Amino acid sequence: MDLGTRKILDRSFTAVGITSILLMAAALLVVIVPIFTGGIGAIFFKGTVEHRKLQYNEFGKGDLAVIRQQTEETDIYRNKVYAMLDAFESEMELMEPTEKKKYRSQYTKVRKVLAHLFGPLPGDMEPILLRYQYGTTRWEKAEEALHDLMFVSKWDYSNPDEMAKQYFVPRSDEFAGTALAALFPYMENSLEKMLLPEMTFYWGFITERSLDAHIFGGIWAEIQGTFFLAAGAMLFAFPLGVIAAIYFTEYAKDNIFTSILRSANSTLAGVPSIVFGLFGLAFFINTVKVSESKSVLAGSLTLAIMVLPTIIRAAEEAILAVPKTYKEASLSLGSTKWRTIMTVILPAALPGIITGGIISLGRAAGETAPIIFTAAVSVGATIGIADVLNSPTPALSWNIYNLASEHEAASEIRHVQYGMVLALISIVLLLNLSAILLRARISKKLKG
Amino acid sequence: MQEVLKQNIVEKRILAPRDSRKTIGNINVPNPRMVCRNVNVYYGDKQAIRNVSIDIGCNEVLAMIGPSGCGKSTFLRCLNRMNDTIDSCRVTGEILFDGRDIYDPSVDVVPLRAQVGMVFQKPNPFPKSIYENVAWAPKIHGIVESKSDTDEIVESSLQKAGLWEEVKDRLDQPGTGLSGGQQQRLCIARAIAVSPEVILMDEPCSALDPIATAKIEDLIEELRAQYTIAIVTHSMQQASRVSQRTAFFHLGDLIEVGTTETIFTKPSHQLTEDYITGRYG
Ligand SMILES: Nc1ncnc2c1ncn2[C@@H]1O[C@H](COP(=O)(O)OP(=O)(O)OP(=O)(O)O)[C@@H](O)[C@H]1O
Ligand SMILES: [Mg+2]
Numbered sequence: 001m002d003l004g005t006r007k008i009l010d011r012s013f014t015a016v017g018i019t020s021i022l023l024m025a026a027a028l029l030v031v032i033v034p035i036f037t038g039g040i041g042a043i044f045f046k047g048t049v050e051h052r053k054l055q056y057n058e059f060g061k062g063d064l065a066v067i068r069q070q071t072e073e074t075d076i077y078r079n080k081v082y083a084m085l086d087a088f089e090s091e092m093e094l095m096e097p098t099e100k101k102k103y104r105s106q107y108t109k110v111r112k113v114l115a116h117l118f119g120p121l122p123g124d125m126e127p128i129l130l131r132y133q134y135g136t137t138r139w140e141k142a143e144e145a146l147h148d149l150m151f152v153s154k155w156d157y158s159n160p161d162e163m164a165k166q167y168f169v170p171r172s173d174e175f176a177g178t179a180l181a182a183l184f185p186y187m188e189n190s191l192e193k194m195l196l197p198e199m200t201f202y203w204g205f206i207t208e209r210s211l212d213a214h215i216f217g218g219i220w221a222e223i224q225g226t227f228f229l230a231a232g233a234m235l236f237a238f239p240l241g242v243i244a245a246i247y248f249t250e251y252a253k254d255n256i257f258t259s260i261l262r263s264a265n266s267t268l269a270g271v272p273s274i275v276f277g278l279f280g281l282a283f284f285i286n287t288v289k290v291s292e293s294k295s296v297l298a299g300s301l302t303l304a305i306m307v308l309p310t311i312i313r314a315a316e317e318a319i320l321a322v323p324k325t326y327k328e329a330s331l332s333l334g335s336t337k338w339r340t341i342m343t344v345i346l347p348a349a350l351p352g353i354i355t356g357g358i359i360s361l362g363r364a365a366g367e368t369a370p371i372i373f374t375a376a377v378s379v380g381a382t383i384g385i386a387d388v389l390n391s392p393t394p395a396l397s398w399n400i401y402n403l404a405s406e407h408e409a410a411s412e413i414r415h416v417q418y419g420m421v422l423a424l425i426s427i428v429l430l431l432n433l434s435a436i437l438l439r440a441r442i443s444k445k446l447k448g
Numbered sequence: 449m450q451e452v453l454k455q456n457i458v459e460k461r462i463l464a465p466r467d468s469r470k471t472i473g474n475i476n477v478p479n480p481r482m483v484c485r486n487v488n489v490y491y492g493d494k495q496a497i498r499n500v501s502i503d504i505g506c507n508e509v510l511a512m513i514g515p516s517g518c519g520k521s522t523f524l525r526c527l528n529r530m531n532d533t534i535d536s537c538r539v540t541g542e543i544l545f546d547g548r549d550i551y552d553p554s555v556d557v558v559p560l561r562a563q564v565g566m567v568f569q570k571p572n573p574f575p576k577s578i579y580e581n582v583a584w585a586p587k588i589h590g591i592v593e594s595k596s597d598t599d600e601i602v603e604s605s606l607q608k609a610g611l612w613e614e615v616k617d618r619l620d621q622p623g624t625g626l627s628g629g630q631q632q633r634l635c636i637a638r639a640i641a642v643s644p645e646v647i648l649m650d651e652p653c654s655a656l657d658p659i660a661t662a663k664i665e666d667l668i669e670e671l672r673a674q675y676t677i678a679i680v681t682h683s684m685q686q687a688s689r690v691s692q693r694t695a696f697f698h699l700g701d702l703i704e705v706g707t708t709e710t711i712f713t714k715p716s717h718q719l720t721e722d723y724i725t726g727r728y729g
Contacts (some may be wrong), residue, residue: 038613040699326575329568329574331530331561332639333562333565333588334561334588335559335588343588345573
């Protein structure tokens with residue numbers, strides 16, 4: 001191959017390499033940026049007076065005097081709205097049945113939106129679900145609701161060759177000439193005064209439990225559940241994995257039995273996680289009966305089995321990477337095999353072993369499938385450390401899936417979903433980062 | 449194809465079992481510390497040492513020379529049973545240390561290796577501080593109890609190894625940060641810290657420059673007063689400088705043993721002569 005060809009080859013490799021790295025970075029950016037902005041939105045947002053009321057009533061946080069005063073302030077404006085409703089209702093009483101019918105459904109819609117904004121309206125029954133007891137807690141949701149109030153959405157089917165188009169007509173047109181017509185401009189102008197949005201730093205999103213299936217409140221139960229599951233998994237898998245790795249590298253003879261064990265381990269590393277989930281259900285819950293039904297314990301055990309092969313692999317590689325000369329030096333000084341392993345080989349292999357452990361911890365924290373059948377519930381109370389043996393727990397990974405796909409108000413709580421994703425990603429990234437730092441520190445200490 | 453076949457036949461002939469060759473020279477010494485009789489070593493089916501018998505005397509330096517692959521390291525590693533760590537390795541025959549067979553099943557290799565220390569070809573200090581490198585083995589053997597005991601043993605070992613002056617101000621620094629020659633002397637200090645009776649050295653200077661080599665040779669000369677030393681070396685000059693007796697190995701056989709002077713001036717075996725005059729290997 002002549003020089004020219006080699007140069008062209010070199011350059012094209014470089015170009016392709018750089019392009020693929022850039023592509024990956026771009027893809028990462030496309031994923032991370034919305035998660036980050038969306039997730040931050042769960043903590044920093046414009047909160048309304050309803051948010052402050054909720055915080056006070058449910059968590060005892062906030063200044064009662066301020067909340068009282070703000071409630072009075074907003075009630076002045078809200079009462080005007082309620083008065084308009086009253087006026088329109090009396091007007092309707094006097095209408096012809098056909099005319100009345102014309103307004104009935106539109107009016108119901110108006111009431112629904114208003115109840116969504118302010119909480120139960122005068123004359124409504126006291127709602128049972130918490131989500132109906134309060135108005136909109138987030139200002140951007142209030143603005144969406146206002147839009148719903150102001151406009152009726154319609155679909156344009158006129159052109160059969162095109163997809164139907166959505167368009168909006170002002171709702172006030174429908175109520176022209178009635179007592180309710182004045183409501184719409186009034187709402188548009190005074191909504192802020194009825195809700196008093198303020199920039200809110202809602203730290204409680206991380207430290208508080210969720211209320212009414214994540215409609216309100218935070219994600220502490222999920223964070224804690226994830227922590228229990230991942231920590232529990234490591235509690236089982238890490239010591240077992242390291243011991244197995246020591247056995248493989250230092251004790252196992254090269255025979256058929258060992259190679260069967262080795263290939264079993266490699267196979268296990270490649271098994272899809274859902275299979276581990278089913279195995280956990282079948283084995284830990286149905287056969288061994290570690291708990292009546294789903295529990296943190298069963299989930300941890302399942303996750304432990306899932307990450308075990310990875311830990312064994314990492315530890316084995318780390319131990320094999322320790323220079324043989326250390327071992328020889330130690331043995332030639334009359335140290336026992338056991339002491340050589342404990343005081344010479346393991347310390348030298350520690351950075352690699354710990355890295356493997358922390359990466360597995362991150363994986364255990366992030367996996368969904370193994371805990372579906374063994375540990376996770378969609379909504380649950382925060383559990384204490386004493387309950388891990390027999391209580392299931394909510395967990396970030398599973399609840400992200402659940403909120404996105406199965407929650408009845410999925411579109412209303414996007415911020416919670418983003419917040420959970422951000423929390424999970426942060427936890428995993430933080431773990432990986434600490435692995436890198438720890439590794440660097442220990443290697444530095446070893447090298448000096 | 450033909451050539452490959454031919455090659456295989458040739459290799460077979462070399463590897464085929466054959467009788468050991470007789471050793472020339474006096475294998476006995478008046479006051480032996482270690483006595484080896486009819487030692488055979490096999491790696492799997494392959495025999496690496498054939499029927500070797502030799503004594504190693506008190507306070508002498510025995511040099512082992514021979515072409516690469518002749519089994520010097522293998523034989524040396526039998527003397528403190530380091531070969532046990534190789535699964536395929538099998539040793540037969542008798543190796544007596546102070547009259548006791550070290551391959552007897554009742555023998556515990558742990559104290560044996562403390563008594564028969566070893567220094568390797570490549571300096572291999574632990575990734576610990578200089579102090580810890582030396583103090584580690586005395587600690588695990590319970591030789592030292594207090595901190596002052598340890599300090600004392602570290603200082604005396606480093607002094608014996610001729611390293612004390614160079615490192616006394618930086619004992620807490622990692623042993624791996626020393627120069628190659630210093631590292632090798634550190635390994636020697638580490639080996640003598642457990643007060644062994646025999647020190648085995650496998651080409652201890654092969655990775656060192658002439659100055660560091662000279663220091664280690666001086667050190668060996670000094671250590672001889674207290675210890676018995678067996679050293680493998682590829683340098684004829686080194687063998688003649690440091691040793692009292694020399695053993696010449698060839699393809700697993702011990703060809704000739706004698707005082708260093710005799711071996712280097714009037715070798716009896718043709719192979720020995722070829723080797724030391726540089727016509728071989
Ligand atoms: N672990 C082992 N497994 C199998 N064969 C081995 C092993 N170690 C050494 N041998 C073989 O035993 C023979 C003697 O090796 P040894 O290392 O003792 O030679 P040596 O004299 O020390 O050589 P050098 O001067 O190159 O160090 C060689 O043929 C070598 O290939
Ligand atoms: Mg050798």
